[in-house]
Amino acid sequence: MEKQIGKQSVRFENPPYIVSSAAIVGQKEGEGPYAKFFDEILGDDKAGCESWEEAEGKIQEMAANKALSKAGMENKDIRYIIAGDLLGQLMASSFGLIKLEIPMFGVYGACSTMGESISIASMLVDGGFADNILAITSSHFASAEKQFRFPLGYGNQRKRAATWTVTGSGAVVIASKKMAEKVNMSDKNKVHITGITTGKIVDLGVKDSMNMGACMAPAAGNVIIRNLIDNGRKPEWYDKIITGDLGLVGKDILLDIMRSKGYDIADRYMDCGIEIYSREQNIQAGGSGCGCSATMLAGYILKMLESGKWHRVLFVPTGALLSPVSFNEGDSVPGIAHAVVLECGETEV
Structure with missing residues (x-):
């Protein structure tokens, strides 16, 4: 293979x-x-x-x-x-x-x-x-x-x-x-990682570190499209396409990017940063941080797969590659995203 x-x-x-x-x-x-x-x-x-x-x-x-x-x-x-x-x-x-x-x-x-x-x-x-x-x-x-x-x-x-x-x-x-078999896990009730798509660093020159959604959305679009092309799939192959922490601003940018490339994912798209808090919690555009997608994966996404409500998920954590040094020197904020294919049930090999 x-x-x-x-x-x-x-x-x-x-x-x-x-x-x-x-x-x-x-x-x-x-x-x-x-x-x-x-x-x-x-x-x-x-x-x-x-x-x-x-x-x-x-x-x-x-x-x-x-x-x-x-x-x-x-x-x-x-x-x-x-x-x-x-x-x-x-x-x-x-x-x-x-x-x-x-x-x-x-x-x-x-x-x-x-x-x-x-x-x-x-x-x-x-x-x-x-x-x-x-x-x-x-x-x-x-x-x-x-x-x-x-x-x-x-x-x-x-x-x-x-x-x-x-x-x-x-x-x-x-x-x-x-x-996995030693802890009584079977193909039918546990999540498999069937593939990955490693993202590229994408920098469109955004310098506003308070708008990380705009910094990361292009990288998310790049890796999602690459995953679909590399695997010969359409968005409909996935029950959900889930980004890490683009927030409300980054979500709109990503959906526009995807549509401009001929892919409409709006009906199956979700962002952990938008979901993890309620709008009443005074969190502006949503949640972010390494713990955002990680806790939503470990706490919610895997349970949805294991329950059979979802069968195939493209999990796409997103990152803004800034540091205190780069920010203070006036550099732009590059973005990166990595895609992980999660399936529950019989795997497609």
Whole structure:
């Protein structure tokens, strides 16, 4: 079987399983419409820690342990962790996961990190280099504001195009078929990762870091179209096409981009950043952050697939590749997105 499909896609010969997932979220996320789908809602966004950064690491540790527990696994059963976050030098992942003592690949794709983590994990499992891998990421409103924008005490006004960084961590355990069978997973009741499409960096010159939807939408459109072309599919092949955190502004831009290329996905499109909060929560254009798509995947999307309400989903986390240095030097904000094909039921190989 040819695994390399088209210019940017991979189709797995031995599709890995997602055998467990965990979503830990903060108080604001727990007040949103998807609260019942999350494993735990924090009563304190500092998670009992001294700093916001330490709290984010703690949330990652909690999500990792919860995912392992739900899979009936221990630390020794996991070959690798693939993790990342938004903080400098991936400090939430590094400090948060140190106690697990599992070999780790640290990755950075901004808010697309969950798609990148799952993509790499799936290739390693399909290639026979690991049987069980933990893919995990996180974000925290306060730590992100502190690093990328203004101190919370400054009390700055937020633009209507701005998004609210999700406080939360999402984790999934990705396993080979033989390992999935050991935890009583079958083709009919567990989600398979049947393919991926790795995104390109796309930069159309947008410099407004408070409008990340506009920065990321072109990259999302690029990778979705590439996935369809590489695999010879139409949008209707998927029950849902789900982006990470484009928000209300980025959504409209993406739909316009898709229509301009001859694809109308409006009837099956969803954005995690729009969904995770209600409009009454004063979050401007929606949610964002690595934890946005990760918690929605681990908490909601996988449950919809496992229940049989959806059968095929294109999961497309989106990221804005800015740093405090690039922003302060006046650079534009490039975007990237990674697409993961999720199926539940018999796999198409």
